[in-house]
Amino acid sequence: MADTASTSTVPVRVASFALCAGVGVFLARAVLAIPEDEPGVAPLVEAALPYSGVKNPVTAVLLNFRGYDTLLEIAVLVLATIGVLSLAVGRAEVLPRVAERADPVLSALARFLAPVMVLISGYLLWVGEFGPGGAFQAGSVIGAAGVLLALSGHARLSWMSGFALRVMTGVGFVVFLGTAIGSMLASGMLLEYPPGMAKDLIVVIEVWLTLSIGAILISLFLASATPVEELRGRMEEHR
Amino acid sequence: MSQVDLYTLAGSTLFVIGLYAIIVRPHLLHKIIALNVSSAGIFFVFVGIARRVPGPVPDPVPHAMVLTGIVVTVSATAYALALAKRVYTVTGSAELDVSGAGRESQADG
Numbered sequence: 001m002a003d004t005a006s007t008s009t010v011p012v013r014v015a016s017f018a019l020c021a022g023v024g025v026f027l028a029r030a031v032l033a034i035p036e037d038e039p040g041v042a043p044l045v046e047a048a049l050p051y052s053g054v055k056n057p058v059t060a061v062l063l064n065f066r067g068y069d070t071l072l073e074i075a076v077l078v079l080a081t082i083g084v085l086s087l088a089v090g091r092a093e094v095l096p097r098v099a100e101r102a103d104p105v106l107s108a109l110a111r112f113l114a115p116v117m118v119l120i121s122g123y124l125l126w127v128g129e130f131g132p133g134g135a136f137q138a139g140s141v142i143g144a145a146g147v148l149l150a151l152s153g154h155a156r157l158s159w160m161s162g163f164a165l166r167v168m169t170g171v172g173f174v175v176f177l178g179t180a181i182g183s184m185l186a187s188g189m190l191l192e193y194p195p196g197m198a199k200d201l202i203v204v205i206e207v208w209l210t211l212s213i214g215a216i217l218i219s220l221f222l223a224s225a226t227p228v229e230e231l232r233g234r235m236e237e238h239r
Numbered sequence: 240m241s242q243v244d245l246y247t248l249a250g251s252t253l254f255v256i257g258l259y260a261i262i263v264r265p266h267l268l269h270k271i272i273a274l275n276v277s278s279a280g281i282f283f284v285f286v287g288i289a290r291r292v293p294g295p296v297p298d299p300v301p302h303a304m305v306l307t308g309i310v311v312t313v314s315a316t317a318y319a320l321a322l323a324k325r326v327y328t329v330t331g332s333a334e335l336d337v338s339g340a341g342r343e344s345q346a347d348g
Contacts, residue, residue: 016262017259024252031248032244034247040300042298045298060299069307077314079314080314084321087324134306213310220314224324
C-alpha cells in the first residue's frame with residue numbers, strides 16, 4: 001500500500017519504527033510513573049497569587065512567577081520573524097495584486113468582522129487578569145484580523161509592508177525587556193516587580209505584547225505571499 | 240486506568256507518531272506537519288499532568304508552559320515553512336533525496 005515514491009526505503013522504515021516503538025514504550029512507562037493526587041507546585045502558586053498582581057493563576061505564572069519564560073518566548077517569536085522576513089523577497093509588490101483579486105463577498109464580510117475582532121481582542125486582553133485569556137490569545141485575534149484585511153483588500157498596504165509593522169513586531173519584546181531590567185535595578189532580581197507595581201507593569205507588558213504578537217503574525221503570513229516563480233526570478237536578479 | 244493516564248498515554252502516542260513521520264517522510268511539508276503532530280502530543284501530556292493535582296482546579300504551571308510551547312511551535316513552523324519554500328524555489332523540489340543515489344545530480348541545483 002505504501003507509496004514508495006514518497007517514503008523512505010523499507011530497512012529505514014523498519015529501523016525507524018523500532019526506534020519510535022522503543023521511545024513510545026519508554027514514554028508510556030514514564031508518564032504512567034507520574035504520581036497522581038500530588039499537589040506539585042500548585043499550592044505555591046496559590047499562596048503567592050495575592051502578590052502577583054493578577055487573579056488568574058495561569059497569567060500569574062506566565063507574566064510574574066515564570067516571566068522569563070514569556071520573555072524568551074517573545075524573543076523566539078521576534079527571531080523567527082527576522083528569519084522569515086530575511087527570506088522574503090519582493091512581497092511589497094505582491095500585496096496590491098492580492099487586494100485587486102479580493103473576493104467581494106469576503107471584502108464585505110471583512111468590513112464587519114475586523115472591528116468585532118479588535119473588540120474581541122480587547123476583551124481577551126482584559127479577561128486574562130482573572131480568567132482564561134491574555135496577551136497571546138488577544139494578539140492572535142489581532143493577527144487574524146490583519147490577515148483577513150490583507151486578503152480582502154482593505155488593508156493600507158503601505159502600512160502592512162512598511163516600516164511601522166516592523167517596529168511593531170519588536171516593540172513588545174523591547175518593552176518587556178525594559179521592564180525586566182528596570183525591575184532588576186529597582187529590586188535586585190530580573191523580573192521581580194517592585195511591591196505594589198506588579199499589576200500596572202503586567203498590564204503595560206500585556207498591551208504591548210498583544211500589539212507585537214498581532215504584528216508578528218501578520219508579518220509571518222505576509223512575508224510568504226510572493227509566488228515561487230516570481231521569487232525564483234528575483235533571486236536570479238540578485239545573483 | 241485513570242483519566243490522566245489516558246490523556247498522557249494518548250499524548251505520548253501522538254508524539255511517537257509525529258516522530259516516526261519526521262524520520263521517514265522525505266517531503267519537507269510532511270516533516271513540518273509531523274513536527275506539529277508531535278508537539279500536540281507533548282501539549283497533551285502536559286495538560287494531562289496539570290490535571291493530576293487533587294481538587295477541581297488544575298495546576299497552572301503546566302498550562303502556562305503549554306501556552307508558551309504553542310507560541311514557540313507557531314514561530315518554528317512559520318520559519319520552517321519559509322525555509323521549505325526557499326528550498327523549493329532553489330531546487331524545484333521540497334523533497335529530500337532518500338534513495339541514496341542521484342546526490343550528484345542535485346548537488347548543483
